[in-house]
Amino acid sequence: MVSQGSNLPAVGLGASEWAAQVPQGQQECLCHATKSGNVARGWVDCVHQRLEAARMGGMATVVEEGALVTGDERESVHFDVIIVGAGLSGIGAAYHLQKELPKKRYVILEGRKAMGGTWDLFRYPGIRSDSDMYTLGYRFRPWKEAKAIADGPSILNYIRETAKEYGIDRKIRYGQRAKRAEWSSDEGKWTLEVGGADGTTTRLTCDFLYMCSGYYDYAGGYMPGWPGMEQFGGTIVHPQKWPEDLDYTGKRVVVIGSGATAVTLVPAMTDKAEHVVMLQRSPSYVLALPGKDIVAEWLRGKVPAGLAYMIVRWKNVLVAMYLYQQSRKHPEKIKNWLLGLAKKALGPDYDVAKHFTPRYNPWDQRLCFVPDEDLFRAIKAGKASVVTDEIETFTEKGLKLKSGEELPADIIVTATGLKVQLMGGMEVWVDGQQIKFPKKLAYKGMMYSDVPNLVSTFGYTNASWTLKADLTAEYVCRLLKHMEARHYDVCTPRMRETDIQEEPAIDFSSGYIQRAMDVLPKQGSKRPWRLHQNYALDLLEFRYSNVEDGTMEFSRVKKLAEAGG
Numbered sequence: 241m242v243s244q245g246s247n248l249p250a251v252g253l254g255a256s257e258w259a260a261q262v263p264q265g266q267q268e269c270l271c272h273a274t275k276s277g278n279v280a281r282g283w284v285d286c287v288h289q290r291l292e293a294a295r296m297g298g299m300a301t302v303v304e305e306g307a308l309v310t311g312d313e314r315e316s317v318h319f320d321v322i323i324v325g326a327g328l329s330g331i332g333a334a335y336h337l338q339k340e341l342p343k344k345r346y347v348i349l350e351g352r353k354a355m356g357g358t359w360d361l362f363r364y365p366g367i368r369s370d371s372d373m374y375t376l377g378y379r380f381r382p383w384k385e386a387k388a389i390a391d392g393p394s395i396l397n398y399i400r401e402t403a404k405e406y407g408i409d410r411k412i413r414y415g416q417r418a419k420r421a422e423w424s425s426d427e428g429k430w431t432l433e434v435g436g437a438d439g440t441t442t443r444l445t446c447d448f449l450y451m452c453s454g455y456y457d458y459a460g461g462y463m464p465g466w467p468g469m470e471q472f473g474g475t476i477v478h479p480q481k482w483p484e485d486l487d488y489t490g491k492r493v494v495v496i497g498s499g500a501t502a503v504t505l506v507p508a509m510t511d512k513a514e515h516v517v518m519l520q521r522s523p524s525y526v527l528a529l530p531g532k533d534i535v536a537e538w539l540r541g542k543v544p545a546g547l548a549y550m551i552v553r554w555k556n557v558l559v560a561m562y563l564y565q566q567s568r569k570h571p572e573k574i575k576n577w578l579l580g581l582a583k584k585a586l587g588p589d590y591d592v593a594k595h596f597t598p599r600y601n602p603w604d605q606r607l608c609f610v611p612d613e614d615l616f617r618a619i620k621a622g623k624a625s626v627v628t629d630e631i632e633t634f635t636e637k638g639l640k641l642k643s644g645e646e647l648p649a650d651i652i653v654t655a656t657g658l659k660v661q662l663m664g665g666m667e668v669w670v671d672g673q674q675i676k677f678p679k680k681l682a683y684k685g686m687m688y689s690d691v692p693n694l695v696s697t698f699g700y701t702n703a704s705w706t707l708k709a710d711l712t713a714e715y716v717c718r719l720l721k722h723m724e725a726r727h728y729d730v731c732t733p734r735m736r737e738t739d740i741q742e743e744p745a746i747d748f749s750s751g752y753i754q755r756a757m758d759v760l761p762k763q764g765s766k767r768p769w770r771l772h773q774n775y776a777l778d779l780l781e782f783r784y785s786n787v788e789d790g791t792m793e794f795s796r797v798k799k800l801a802e803a804g805g
């Protein structure tokens with residue numbers, strides 16, 4: 241059950257506190273400290289004692305303050321795999337891992353007190369996916385609801401039900417934030433410093449670290465500073481921290497932004513607000529899709545649900561790939577088509593050229609999808625409007641724009657985006673050196689040059705996130721099986737080629753990607769360092785290519801130890 245290794249954690253106890261109070265030489269195991277009377281009253285007992293108590297029938301569940309520890313692995317400190325993050329990716333990763341490698345012992349560390357990640361955090365009105373659930377859903381678990389573009393609570397429910405159905409919910413340790421991970425080549429394992437919600441620090445070790453921590457900072461979204469914000473007499477809200485009790489009934493609302501969040505919020509808030517303005521510096525491409533998938537509706541009841549899901553999933557994958565490729569090859573043609581659809585939806589008198597014609601080509605930034613023309617309908621009904629202008633200053637009563645126009649507002653929503661963050665803010669160290677990810681090349685978009693036994697999930701920018709997350713999980717399982725079969729302990733992508741050019745990881749002009757350039761790793765000009773952003777190509781590569789590709793270096797810890805003398 242419990243690894244008797246050297247790094248037993250101080251469960252529920254700050255590591256520095258423990259180190260300071262337990263005499264040198266007795267810090268190896270907290271048991272020793274306990275037995276020798278060096279642990280102050282009130283400190284949580286050590287893992288060994290708890291096991292002892294459990295054996296004697298005394299310990300059923302261990303619940304630490306701020307950290308609900310459930311399931312079979314609650315006493316463990318060493319794992320084959322640690323997954324960080326219990327969002328869409330983390331739950332999917334766990335499914336693949338326990339299906340393909342049932343003997344591997346794993347745990348999911350989740351920094352928040354709930355699973356679901358994005359779909360639990362964001363609570364603004366109308367929160368929904370902007371890609372279809374047939375591709376945002378897992379390959380292994382059909383999306384059965386009628387809505388193709390689903391609301392946040394339905395997606396959260398889907399994640400929760402998946403976790404429950406496969407017993408993954410019992411593997412999650414909540415309120416446990418991975419703060420630092422250090423790889424030791426001598427030991428061939430990661431040691432994680434994990435912060436509890438109550439301020440305690442614990443240490444866990446694992447052979448393989450699987451990051452599913454998303455791509456943005458959970459602490460807060462991106463908020464540009466505008467002059468005069470402090471004078472504004474109304475309420476300023478960021479969608480990432482939506483106040484539960486915000487009543488916008490009869491209020492004048494201004495939503496700053498033109499991305500996916502803004503186009504969702506604007507029609508949703510027209511249900512109660514007096515009027516909603518979408519204030520944008522420059523427009524985005526907006527494409528209306530049917531809220532329900534016609535093919536999925538037609539197939540319902542005619543073929544088994546699993547088969548229908550696969551058909552619709554592939555149909556949507558191929559349509560999205562076609563649209564993306566056409567946008568790249570014939571940007572003018574696709575641009576005219578998108579603008580034509582907007583004109584048709586908004587009527588001949590609407591100034592589509594001003595409010596819906598971006599300065600960039602389609603798919604230079606993510607397209608904004610709206611279900612059933614809801615944004616266009618709200619504009620046509622006069623409940624919402626679009627203003628394309630720049631903010632000069634906030635005033636007491638609203639906003640003054642550079643054109644001189646004043647926008648009165650009771651509530652201003654800053655739908656200005658996210659702060660991109662890698663590794664969930666966790667520091668990564670390899671043999672005493674801190675890893676600077678912007679200096680690293682991403683291998684298959686999921687591992688990093690010279691960083692052993694670490695995978696991080698990153699979805700597509702031009703298709704549903706889960707398509708890539710699922711493929712990544714399949715690949716991780718292939719990699720681990722390969723290592724197990726050949727008794728390898730370590731896998732490390734090594735950049736050996738000399739003719740690889742470094743390129744930005746994501747070829748997007750969106751503000752949040754541009755702001756993140758000094759955070760993101762680079763991609764290379766050739767395989768396996770090149771990001772395809774193409775599900776079909778990735779599927780072939782992730783599922784069928786040889787894991788021994790000449791770039792991935794495999795080794796055994798013993799060998800390393802010998803080599804190191």
Ligand SMILES: Cc1cc2nc3c(=O)[nH]c(=O)nc-3n(C[C@H](O)[C@H](O)[C@H](O)COP(=O)(O)OP(=O)(O)OC[C@H]3O[C@@H](n4cnc5c(N)ncnc54)[C@H](O)[C@@H]3O)c2cc1C
Nearest residue numbers: 325327328329351357358369370371418453454664704705
């Ligand atoms: C409003 C919004 C709408 C979106 N809509 C779509 C869409 O329609 N289609 C699409 O493809 N993508 C969409 N995305 C992207 C979306 O984030 C992904 O689809 C998907 O939810 C990501 O899942 P994830 O599990 O990888 O990350 P997340 O959902 O971000 O979950 C990460 C989890 O890891 C935890 N975590 C992070 N750091 C740590 C740490 N250090 N220690 C412990 N736990 C940690 C977090 O608390 C969180 O629970 C949207 C994003 C947003 C913000």
